Amino acid sequence: xxxxxELEALRIRLAPxxxxxxxxxxxxxxxxxxxxxxxxxxxxxxxPARRIVSLVQRGKHLVFGTxxxxxxxxxxLVINPMLGGRxxxxxxxxxxxxxxxxxxxxxxxxxxxxxxxxxxxxxxxxSDCDREVPGWPALGPEADSVPEMGLEVFRKRLRxxxxxxxxxxxxxxxxxxxxxxxxxxxxxxxxxxPLRRRASLKPKEEEALYxxxxxxxxxxxxxxLANPNYDESKQDRxxxxxHMKGGKTCPRCGHRISQLGSNREPLxxxxxxxx
Ligand SMILES: [Zn+2]
Numbered sequence: 026x027x028x029x030x031e032l033e034a035l036r037i038r039l040a041p042x043x044x045x046x047x048x049x050x051x052x053x054x055x056x057x058x059x060x061x062x063x064x065x066x067x068x069x070x071x072x073p074a075r076r077i078v079s080l081v082q083r084g085k086h087l088v089f090g091t092x093x094x095x096x097x098x099x100x101x102l103v104i105n106p107m108l109g110g111r112x113x114x115x116x117x118x119x120x121x122x123x124x125x126x127x128x129x130x131x132x133x134x135x136x137x138x139x140x141x142x143x144x145x146x147x148x149x150x151x152s153d154c155d156r157e158v159p160g161w162p163a164l165g166p167e168a169d170s171v172p173e174m175g176l177e178v179f180r181k182r183l184r185x186x187x188x189x190x191x192x193x194x195x196x197x198x199x200x201x202x203x204x205x206x207x208x209x210x211x212x213x214x215x216x217x218x219p220l221r222r223r224a225s226l227k228p229k230e231e232e233a234l235y236x237x238x239x240x241x242x243x244x245x246x247x248x249x250l251a252n253p254n255y256d257e258s259k260q261d262r263x264x265x266x267x268h269m270k271g272g273k274t275c276p277r278c279g280h281r282i283s284q285l286g287s288n289r290e291p292l293x294x295x296x297x298x299x300x
Contacts, residue, residue: 026108029168029202030245031260032082035112037250040080042114043131048072048091050130057126060141063150071150072129075100084164084201087112088154100152109143111260160197168200168207171238179235183223190226190234191219191292200238209268209293211241213277218299219292267293 027035051072058065072091078099079090089102104110110126117134124140126148131137139148151157171179186193193199194208203211212219215237217230226234248264249255262269266276271284271293280297 026085026204026206027106027110027260028085028204028207029082030207030242030249032085032087032202033169033242033246034249034255036080036082036087037246039112039114039137042135043077043080043089043137045076045078046131046133046135047074047076048129049074049132051127053127054125057141057144060126060144060146061148061150063148068127068150071100072102077131082202083154083167084197085204086158098152100150101154103149103151103154103158104139105147106139106141107143107145107147110139110141110146113138113140163198164201165196165198166200168202168238169242171200171235176232176235180228180231183226183231183234186223188223189219190217190221190223193223202242203238205290205292206262206265206268207241207245210245210265211237212294213267213299214241216299218296219294267295269293 051069053061053065053068061068075091075093077089078092079088081088081090086103086105090099091102092099114135114137117130117136119136121128121138122140124142126139126141126146129137139146149158154161165182166174174182182199183193186196186199188196190212191208194203194211195205209219211234215230215233217226217234245264252261255261267282269291270282271291273282274280275282275295275297278295278298280295282293282295285292
């Protein structure tokens with residue numbers, strides 16, 4: 026599932042090709058129309074003639090801001106790709122894959138396609154995210170905004186939660202944008218075991234967590250953007266240190282990396298250097 030770094034890298038790649046451009050047509054694949062949390066005919070009728078004015082990542086969503094005419098009637102296309110959602114920008118003559126959910130044609134003969142091979146993604150077309158996107162008002166600050174928050178505010182926020190560290194990092198009310206993969210990586214970076222309870226953290230360990238979050242997220246965005254062959258639809262995470270590396274050797278201490286949970290949703294960590 027794409028998390029903050031994948032969505033942020035995607036945003037950085039897509040934004041220059043989309044922002045400022047007018048949507049000329051929108052079509053929905055009838056077999057996938059159930060994924061739209063909005064009547065299909067409205068979607069196809071209301072998007073054309075709108076200008077894409079912004080593209081932002083919020084939590085695990087990508088948010089396309091649109092306006093009609095000179096800044097009128099703003100509406101947002103909000104997409105949570107969940108487990109199998111991917112985006113593609115292609116020339117209009119590229120073949121349409123069977124996983125296509127919708128296509129937005131952009132001036133300049135480009136197409137933005139949303140594909141989903143698990144049919145779990147959620148698509149909203151709204152005038153007010155807070156009121157119309159479930160869970161939106163409860164989202165915590167973006168995980169990459171931790172440095173601006175400062176250590177003391179972070180500590181206070183952290184101490185409001187009682188979860189085990191793994192669950193805490195995945196809790197979107199604590200920080201938005203981190204899921205199963207990056208929570209493993211952040212805890213490895215901070216040298217903390219995932220099943221530790223938050224209340225067991227010493228002040229130094231809270232600080233290690235505070236520092237690890239932006240380091241891991243920033244490094245991941247850079248790794249994704251630096252890979253010229255990065256295929257957004259395949260979501261290569263080979264640069265990770267422990268996630269999906271159960272049984273392999275820890276790059277820091279040489280111990281064997283542990284795995285709990287299923288192969289699809291593993292929890293990975295190193296007993297040798299995480300405490
Ligand atoms: Zn280790």
